Amino acid sequence: MAKYVKDQSADFRNTIERVAIIGAGGTIGLPITNALLKTGRHIVTAISREDSGNKLPEGILVATVDYNDEATIVAALKGQQFVIITMAPTAPKGTHSKIVQAAAKAGVPYVMPNWYAADIGNVKLGQDILLGPQDQANRNEIESLGMQWVNICCGFWYDYSLAGGESRFGLDFSTRSLTIYDDGNAQISTSTLSQVGRAVAKLLSLNELPEDENDKNLTLSTFLNKGVYIQSFLVSQNEMFESVKRVTGTTNSNWTITHEATNKRYENGLAQVKVGNMMHFSKLLYARVFYPDGSGDFSNKSQNELLALPNEDLDQSTKAGIDLIAELGRRVERMAA
Incomplete structure (x- = not known):
C-alpha cells in the first residue's frame, strides 16, 4: 500500500x-x-x-x-x-x-x-x-x-456509566446509594x-x-x-461522588454508602457470567478496571493534545449523566405507550 x-x-x-x-x-x-x-x-x-x-x-x-x-x-x-x-x-x-x-x-x-x-x-x-x-x-x-x-x-463512557446503575460506577440515583470499590481512590481513564x-x-x-x-x-x-x-477525565469514584454531590446539592448524609473489595466483586461477577447470568457482566467489567493496580489508567498514552480535543468540565459531564437517566426513563415510557 x-x-x-x-x-x-x-x-x-x-x-x-x-x-x-x-x-x-x-x-x-x-x-x-x-x-x-x-x-x-x-x-x-x-x-x-x-x-x-x-x-x-x-x-x-x-x-x-x-x-x-x-x-x-x-x-x-x-x-x-x-x-x-x-x-x-x-x-x-x-x-x-x-x-x-x-x-x-x-x-x-x-x-x-x-x-x-x-x-x-x-x-x-x-x-x-x-x-x-x-x-x-x-x-x-x-x-x-x-x-x-x-x-x-x-475507557468507560463517563455519562453513560454514571447513569447505568450500581453495577457500573457504584451509584444508584434511584435509591441514593453508593458502593465504593476498595477505598474509592483508584483513578481510571474515562471519556464522555x-x-x-x-x-x-x-x-x-x-x-x-x-x-x-x-x-x-x-x-x-x-x-x-x-x-x-483519548480521555475526558482521569477520575476516581471518590472524585465522581464529590461531583455528584455538587451537582445534586446533596451531602454524605443523603446517601447510603457501602464498601466492597474489587477482587471479590470481580470474582462474584465472573462466577455468575460463567453459569450464563450475563446480568452480572457489568459488575465484573467495572470492578476489574477499578483494580488498584492502575490498569484502568492510560493517561500517559493520552492523545488528546495531538487531536486537539477540548478539556471538559467534570460537573457538567456529571449533570449530563444524571440528565441521561431521565431521558432513558422517557424512552422506556414511550416504548411502553
Whole structure:
C-alpha cells in the first residue's frame, strides 16, 4: 500500500469523505455520527436493517441491508472509504465478521472495529474482562483481508456509566446509594460520549496520507493498526461522588454508602457470567478496571493534545449523566405507550 500522496494516481483525493457507520442511532454511534456530520466534510451513510427502529439524524444517508444476505452489505459498502462498526453486545454472533468480510469485498480500505473501551495494549486486562480476545480476533480478521484498522481506546463512557446503575460506577440515583470499590481512590481513564464522537471526527478529518517523506503533519495513516487513546477525565469514584454531590446539592448524609473489595466483586461477577447470568457482566467489567493496580489508567498514552480535543468540565459531564437517566426513563415510557 502506497505511503505517500506522491505515489498515488493523479485523481487521488487526500481526504476521507465517504464514511459508513453501523449503529448510527445507538449509544456511541449517534454521537459519532453527529460529530462527523458537524464537520461538513463527510458524506455519512447509516448501514441499517430494514426493521431498525432507531431514529437517525438529519443529513445522513441510509442504506438498508439484510445481514443474512452478504450481497446487500457489499452493495451498501461499495465506494465507502471508512467503515465504523458500533454494535450492541446483543447483536447476533458473527455479525461483526459479516460486515468485515463484506467491507473487504466492497474494497473498503479502513475499518474501525467495535471496540470503544480499555487499553488494547493491556492484554491481561483484556483477557480478564473477557472482551480482549474477541477484539484481537476482529483486528486479525481485518488485517488478513488486506484492510487496516483503528481502535478507539477511551475507557468507560463517563455519562453513560454514571447513569447505568450500581453495577457500573457504584451509584444508584434511584435509591441514593453508593458502593465504593476498595477505598474509592483508584483513578481510571474515562471519556464522555461526546468526546468519543469528537475524537472520531477529528481523526477522519485528517489528511489520509503525508505528501511525501518530508511531510511530518499528522495524518490518518499515523494511527493505522493502532489504538487511539483519548480521555475526558482521569477520575476516581471518590472524585465522581464529590461531583455528584455538587451537582445534586446533596451531602454524605443523603446517601447510603457501602464498601466492597474489587477482587471479590470481580470474582462474584465472573462466577455468575460463567453459569450464563450475563446480568452480572457489568459488575465484573467495572470492578476489574477499578483494580488498584492502575490498569484502568492510560493517561500517559493520552492523545488528546495531538487531536486537539477540548478539556471538559467534570460537573457538567456529571449533570449530563444524571440528565441521561431521565431521558432513558422517557424512552422506556414511550416504548411502553
